[in-house]
Amino acid sequence: MRGENMLIDHLNARIIKEKSPIVVGLDPRWDLIPEAIKHENLKAYGETFKAVAESILHFNKGIIDAVMESAFVFKPQIAFYEQYGIEGIEAYYKTCQYVKEVGGIVIGDIKRGDIGSTSEAYAIAHLGETTIGNRSLKAFDSDFVTINPYLGSDCIAPFLNQCQTHDKGVFVLVKTSNPSSGELQDLFVGNTRIYERIADWVHGWSIKTTGNSGYSSVGAVVGATYPEELKRLREKMPNSIFLVPGYGAQGGGAKDVVEAFDSNGLGALINNSRGILYAYRKTGENYQIAAKKAANEMKASIVLELERVAK
Numbered sequence: 001m002r003g004e005n006m007l008i009d010h011l012n013a014r015i016i017k018e019k020s021p022i023v024v025g026l027d028p029r030w031d032l033i034p035e036a037i038k039h040e041n042l043k044a045y046g047e048t049f050k051a052v053a054e055s056i057l058h059f060n061k062g063i064i065d066a067v068m069e070s071a072f073v074f075k076p077q078i079a080f081y082e083q084y085g086i087e088g089i090e091a092y093y094k095t096c097q098y099v100k101e102v103g104g105i106v107i108g109d110i111k112r113g114d115i116g117s118t119s120e121a122y123a124i125a126h127l128g129e130t131t132i133g134n135r136s137l138k139a140f141d142s143d144f145v146t147i148n149p150y151l152g153s154d155c156i157a158p159f160l161n162q163c164q165t166h167d168k169g170v171f172v173l174v175k176t177s178n179p180s181s182g183e184l185q186d187l188f189v190g191n192t193r194i195y196e197r198i199a200d201w202v203h204g205w206s207i208k209t210t211g212n213s214g215y216s217s218v219g220a221v222v223g224a225t226y227p228e229e230l231k232r233l234r235e236k237m238p239n240s241i242f243l244v245p246g247y248g249a250q251g252g253g254a255k256d257v258v259e260a261f262d263s264n265g266l267g268a269l270i271n272n273s274r275g276i277l278y279a280y281r282k283t284g285e286n287y288q289i290a291a292k293k294a295a296n297e298m299k300a301s302i303v304l305e306l307e308r309v310a311k
């Protein structure tokens, strides 16, 4: 498989060229969207899901346009759209489309995983193509999705199949950023913690799918809030790109994520959602200006920390 995996090599080439390992999480919260955007849509559509969905799309496009200078990877978390019904899902779909239109990469944060046959339907919906008679249509066109491995390897296999067929990628939840993540993930099975066992699986899948850049599109989610574990997991999964959430609102900073990178500054994508989207609420500036500054600052802090460690 070495060399055939285009998505991961393309991603790594862009990370190097744009010196940007950051992901902007698109987690729209109605209460936090600027009043001017909401006002316009409430006037047009009343207190409806349509008004919310239109506001979300307007807000997201504004954020994407504002931060493109320092970020090209975007992670819409589908729950924030699902709560607004069909219209919310349409806003999710159109957000993914817009990221593609402007040349960005989409991580669909769907956290799926089920028995094999159901996982296959999820994988087709978000990574593959749905067949209707002689036609194959894309339902949601993401580049990567996040997946939950707790049903075992048959819940993962259909996603890996779609990755191989359509040159897509996955981030498997390994050690999550939330405060309770250790309740289950840190338990020992023999001498190994559960999250380490999952890391071993991910490593097994990633070495079979490693691209020219030395990384695989089978990646791992590891929280910025657990820097010690992050360091050990980097050693355990040398071929997997990490998606590292927990930067910003959850307390993680540049020093916490530096161990996720290799000596070339590759190997990790660091996500920040609230800290960028709603930066305007702290600074009082226009939301696009504040988001742009927050993304630039985040990128600069990480690059600085990587340079400091390299010395």
Ligand SMILES: O=C(O)c1cc(=O)[nH]c(=O)n1[C@@H]1O[C@H](COP(=O)(O)O)[C@@H](O)[C@H]1O
Pocket: 025, 027, 077, 109, 146, 175, 176, 177, 178, 221, 222, 223, 245, 246, 247, 248, 249, 250, 271, 272, 273, 274, 275
């Ligand atoms: O898979 C994820 O993206 C994820 C995994 C994890 O361990 N922790 C975590 O926070 N996330 C997601 O990352 C985003 C973090 O948002 P902020 O805390 O606002 O930056 C949310 O969309 C979470 O659902």
